[in-house]
Structures are given as structure tokens and as C-alpha cells.
Amino acid sequence: xxNEIVKRENVELITSxxxxxxxxxxxxxxxxxxxxxxxxxxxxxxxxxxxxxQQAAQxxxxxxxxxxxxxERRAPITKLFDEIRAQFTTLENEIDATKKDTIPYKLQxxxxxxAAKKREEAERQRQEELRRQQIEAARSKYRSDCxxxxxxxxxxxxxxxxxxxxxxxxxxxxxxxxxxxxxxxAYNCCLPDNWENSLKFSSFLPxxxxxxxxxxxxxxxxxxxxxxxxxxxxxxxESTRDTILDTLPSKKVELEKLATAAADEAERIKANxxxxxxxxxxxxxxxxxxxxxxxxxxxxxxxxxxxxxxLFDVASAGVQxxxxxxxxxxxxxxxxxxxxxxxxxxxxxxxxxxxxxxxxTKMFKKQIxxxxxxxxxxxxxxxxSEHIRYDEEVKAK
Numbered sequence: 001x002x003n004e005i006v007k008r009e010n011v012e013l014i015t016s017x018x019x020x021x022x023x024x025x026x027x028x029x030x031x032x033x034x035x036x037x038x039x040x041x042x043x044x045x046x047x048x049x050x051x052x053x054q055q056a057a058q059x060x061x062x063x064x065x066x067x068x069x070x071x072e073r074r075a076p077i078t079k080l081f082d083e084i085r086a087q088f089t090t091l092e093n094e095i096d097a098t099k100k101d102t103i104p105y106k107l108q109x110x111x112x113x114x115a116a117k118k119r120e121e122a123e124r125q126r127q128e129e130l131r132r133q134q135i136e137a138a139r140s141k142y143r144s145d146c147x148x149x150x151x152x153x154x155x156x157x158x159x160x161x162x163x164x165x166x167x168x169x170x171x172x173x174x175x176x177x178x179x180x181x182x183x184x185x186a187y188n189c190c191l192p193d194n195w196e197n198s199l200k201f202s203s204f205l206p207x208x209x210x211x212x213x214x215x216x217x218x219x220x221x222x223x224x225x226x227x228x229x230x231x232x233x234x235x236x237x238e239s240t241r242d243t244i245l246d247t248l249p250s251k252k253v254e255l256e257k258l259a260t261a262a263a264d265e266a267e268r269i270k271a272n273x274x275x276x277x278x279x280x281x282x283x284x285x286x287x288x289x290x291x292x293x294x295x296x297x298x299x300x301x302x303x304x305x306x307x308x309x310x311l312f313d314v315a316s317a318g319v320q321x322x323x324x325x326x327x328x329x330x331x332x333x334x335x336x337x338x339x340x341x342x343x344x345x346x347x348x349x350x351x352x353x354x355x356x357x358x359x360x361t362k363m364f365k366k367q368i369x370x371x372x373x374x375x376x377x378x379x380x381x382x383x384x385s386e387h388i389r390y391d392e393e394v395k396a397k
Contacts, residue, residue, distance in 0.1 A: 014077055014080055017076070017077065018077050021073045021074050021077060022074075024073060025070045025073055025074060028066050028069065028070055029066075029070070032062075032063055032066050035059065036059060036063070039052070039055060039056060039059055043056070053396075057396070111324065114324065115324050115326045118323060118324060118326075119326060119328070122323065131208075134208060135208050135209060138206035138208055138209055139206075139209055139213075139217070141206070142203060142204075142205075142206055142209065142214060142217055143217050143220075143221060145203035145204065146201060146203055146217060146218050146221040147221050147225070149201055149202065149203050150199070150201075150221055150222060150225060150229075151225075153199055154225075154229045154232075154233070157191065157195070157233060158232075158233055158236050158237070161189070161233070161236075161237045161240075162236065162237065162240050164187075165184065165187060165237065165240050165241055165244060166240075166244075168180055168183060168184050168187070168244075169184065169244045169247075169248075169251075172248065172251060172252075172255070173255065174252070174255050174256065174259060177248075177252055177255070180248075181245070181248060184241060184244055184245060184248075185241075185245060187237070187241055189233075189234050189237035189238045189241060190230065190233070190234050191229075191230045191233045191234075195230075196222050196226045199222070201218055254272070371383060375390060
């Protein structure tokens with residue numbers, strides 16, 4: 001491109017001919033306006049006649065020719081100004097990032113592609129991390145569920161053993177005292193060696209963890225607690241057994257009194273025995289419950305600590321490298337001509353219905369023109385609607 005905005009001879013042409021062209025156009029303009037105003041005033045005063053209509057038609061033709069002549073006079077000058085403006089706009093357009101095929105535009109395209117790639121990669125990593133967290137959460141929950149279920153099965157075994165001892169104690173009479181003493185003293189206070197092998201877990205199985213891994217989790221839960229639970233079972237039952245054995249002599253004395261007492265006294269002694277045994281059973285049960293609650297809270301605190309550790313792991317994993325600033329917007333792409341009916345429907349319900357007739361007429365000028373052409377065919381087609389009126393537009397030629 002030449003460094004000259006406009007050639008010298010063109011500048012001379014502008015300076016020499018522009019004033020004269022303007023003077024001539026101004027004179028043509030003034031004469032046309034003057035004659036037209038007089039003709040218009042005459043029509044307004046006298047009313048339109050055949051003669052005045054012919055004069056108006058001749059004036060309109062001359063006005064059109066005058067405009068054409070004025071345009072021819074100024075065209076060489078305004079063309080030069082257009083060329084000057086075009087050179088300025090060309091310089092601007094060649095570095096405009098919104099203009100296709102410019103270097104800034106191409107760079108923006110590259111940046112958009114890079115940003116989309118980075119976003120896609122970030123989304124893939126986010127999905128992978130989310131999946132990992134979901135699996136880890138499911139794994140942790142399944143372990144917790146198995147631990148709770150294992151503890152519940154253990155508690156059931158303890159309660160069954162203690163209830164069995166209490167039933168033996170409750171069935172003691174003077175006649176079977178020695179036999180019950182021997183039975184209670186010899187009561188097996190240990191869980192069977194293979195007790196854990198007979199357990200059936202029913203906790204919900206997460207679908208995103210392989211069955212083999214779930215089986216391994218159950219085995220780990222059992223292995224980590226079974227020895228502790230067996231010792232605990234032994235302690236609870238031995239404590240219950242020893243307590244019963246300690247109270248049996250005094251119970252025998254009460255049974256002997258009961259055998260010789262009157263009916264009312266016998267009922268009182270019998271009630272005292274039942275109340276004391278129930279109280280002792282409740283005390284022992286409360287101790288077991290408190291111990292179980294203490295262990296449950298300790299387990300929950302440990303689980304919370306693990307969860308917090310997982311959160312820090314997730315935060316560390318979320319630290320990413322350079323990520324360009326992006327603006328993500330949804331772009332609607334019609335896939336067929338049938339897409340435009342719902343598009344127009346959404347626009348109409350959200351915005352169009354609130355616009356004025358003038359605004360809509362301007363906006364749908366092309367569509368209205370098409371419908372007008374249909375109405376002016378040899379075999380016209382009209383829209384039948386109470387909201388539409390067809391008016392006749394008469395033009396003189």
C-alpha cells in the first residue's frame with residue numbers, strides 16, 4: 001500500500017472543483033425547492049385539478065433528474081473522500097480482531113481452540129477426580145456399614161449369651177440349685193473359634209466397586225476386630241457368670257425362706273428376687289451400652305479425621321497449572337429448518353409479546369413484504385386473522 005493517502009493532483013481537483021460543484025448544486029437545490037413550494041401552495045389553495053396534477057408529475061420528474069445531475073457533479077469529489085476513508089478503514093480492518101483472516105483474528109481463533117482444549121482437559125480431570133472421590137466415599141461408607149453390622153452381630157451374640165445365663169439364674173429353685181450352680185459355673189464364656197466364618201453381611205453393595213474388593217473389605221473388618229470382640233465377649237459373659245455365682249448363695253437363702261413363708265411373704269420375697277435380678281441385668285446392660293457408645297464415638301472421630309484428610313487430598317489435586325481466562329457461553333446451532341419454530345416461539349414468549357406493533361413491524365419487515373407480495377399475486381393469498389387488515393395503497397405513476 002502506498003504511503004500517500006491521496007495523490008497531489010487529486011487534492012488539486014478537490015480544491016479547485018469542489019467549491020464550484022457545491023455552488024451549482026446549491027443553486028439547483030434552491031430553484032427546485034422554490035418552484036416546488038409554489039406548486040404545493042397553489043394545490044393547497046385551489047385543490048388538485050387535472051392541470052395541477054400534470055404540473056406536479058412534470059415537477060417530480062424534473063426533481064429526479066436534478067438529483068441525478070447533482071449526484072454526477074459531486075460524485076468525483078465524494079469518490080475521492082470515500083477513497084481516503086477506505087484507506088484509513090483498511091488499515092484499521094487489517095488489525096481488527098473481529099475481522100476474519102486478520103492476524104489478531106487468527107490469534108484469537110488459536111486462543112479459543114487452546115482454551116477449549118484446556119477446559120476439556122480440566123473437565124476430564126474433574127470428572128476423574130469426582131469418580132475417584134465417589135469410589136473412595138463408597139468404599140469408606142461400605143467399610144463403616146460393615147463395621148457397624150459386625151458390631152451389631154457381636155452385640156447380638158453377647159446379649160444372647162447373657163440372656164442365656166440370666167435365664168439359667170431365673171430358673172434356679174431349691175430342687176435344682178446344685179445342678180444350676182454347676183451348669184452356670186461350667187458355662188462356656190468364649191465365642192466359637194470359627195464364629196466369624198458363619199456371619200452373613202447384608203450391607204448394601206456399592207455398584208462402583210468390584211465384588212472382590214468388597215469381599216476383601218469385609219474380611220479386613222472382621223480381621224481387625226474379631227480378636228478384640230472375642231476377648232470382650234469373654235469378659236462380659238465371665239462378669240455376668242461370676243456375678244450370678246456370687247449372688248446364688250443369698251438367693252438360696254431367700255428361696256429357703258420362700259419355701260416356709262406364708263403366701264403374702266412368699267410373694268414379697270419372690271418379687272424382691274425378680275426386681276434385684278432385673279436391676280442387676282439393667283445395670284450390666286447400661287455398662288455395655290455406655291462402653292459401646294464410647295467405642296462408636298471413637299470410631300466416628302477416626303472416620304472424620306480420615307474424611308478431613310481426603311478433603312485436603314482433593315484440594316491438593318485441584319491445584320492446576322496455567323489456565324487462560326475464558327468466557328463460556330452456549331451457542332445455539334439449528335440442525336434443520338424445523339428448529340426455527342421453537343426458536344421463534346421462545347423469543348416470542350420471552351420478548352416479542354412485550355414489543356409494540358411499530359417495533360415488530362420494523363423487525364419483521366422482510367416477512368411482511370413477502371406476505372404483501374402473496375396478496376398482490378394474480379391469484380392472491382391472504383392471511384385470515386382478526387389481527388390483520390389489508391389496506392389498498394394507491395400511487396400515481
